[in-house]
Amino acid sequence: MTDPAPARLVVLVSGSGSNLQALLDASADPAYGAQVVAVGADRDGIAGLDRAAAAGVPTFVDSVKAYETRDDWDAALAAHVAEFKPDLVVSAGFLKLVGPQFLAAFGDRYINTHNALLPAFPGMHGPRDALAYGVKIAGATLFFVDAGVDTGPIIAQVAVPVLDDDTEDTLTERIKVAERAQLVDQVGRLVRAGWTIKNRKVRIP
Numbered sequence: 497m498t499d500p501a502p503a504r505l506v507v508l509v510s511g512s513g514s515n516l517q518a519l520l521d522a523s524a525d526p527a528y529g530a531q532v533v534a535v536g537a538d539r540d541g542i543a544g545l546d547r548a549a550a551a552g553v554p555t556f557v558d559s560v561k562a563y564e565t566r567d568d569w570d571a572a573l574a575a576h577v578a579e580f581k582p583d584l585v586v587s588a589g590f591l592k593l594v595g596p597q598f599l600a601a602f603g604d605r606y607i608n609t610h611n612a613l614l615p616a617f618p619g620m621h622g623p624r625d626a627l628a629y630g631v632k633i634a635g636a637t638l639f640f641v642d643a644g645v646d647t648g649p650i651i652a653q654v655a656v657p658v659l660d661d662d663t664e665d666t667l668t669e670r671i672k673v674a675e676r677a678q679l680v681d682q683v684g685r686l687v688r689a690g691w692t693i694k695n696r697k698v699r700i701p
């Protein structure tokens with residue numbers, strides 16, 4: 497029997513794209529079971545887009561400013577992503593909250609990685625907020641996106657220690673190392689085995 501076609505990933509980025517790179521690297525192995533078929537961004541000139549281009553992956557940019565309303569942007573982003581027929585859409589450092597149209601199209605298969613142990617420290621500054629609070633353990637959370645801010649059903653979490661001499665940068669970097677490994681591992685599991693979500697509980701058989 498021939499292997500099934502790899503699952504199709506569309507990855508959304510806004511910055512350096514190191515999580516994207518980890519997915520690109522993992523998908524070079526056919527046994528991984530997934531392939532990045534497109535990379536979308538909300539801005540030009542970011543390393544994430546360069547990484548996609550270097551890997552020969554098509555890219556698109558939908559900047560909120562390019563549309564008259566946020567709703568128009570949401571519809572355009574959903575349409576662009578739909579063109580690539582994704583099995584899973586991965587927000588990897590994508591700094592925009594998608595709207596109702598995007599969620600109607602992909603809400604059952606849109607995941608995000610956040611650099612804090614949710615439900616603590618949602619939002620833009622997870623490591624900074626964790627440091628300021630004085631927690632001893634920080635980490636990253638992979639979850640299905642819902643209409644809230646970092647509130648959706650949790651797929652996996654990984655913890656790292658907070659050290660006494662940590663700065664926002666050192667903690668952010670320590671989290672990112674664990675976060676990338678978790679993302680690659682869990683995306684592979686999701687596409688190879690599928691998943692269910694019941695009462696917020698994500699199960700991967």
Ligand code: GRF
Pocket residue numbers: 509510511512513514515516544588589590609610611672675
């Ligand atoms: C990740 O740590 C993510 O949790 C946060 O932004 C970072 C993205 O990094 N929201 P990169 O662009 O994948 O390098």
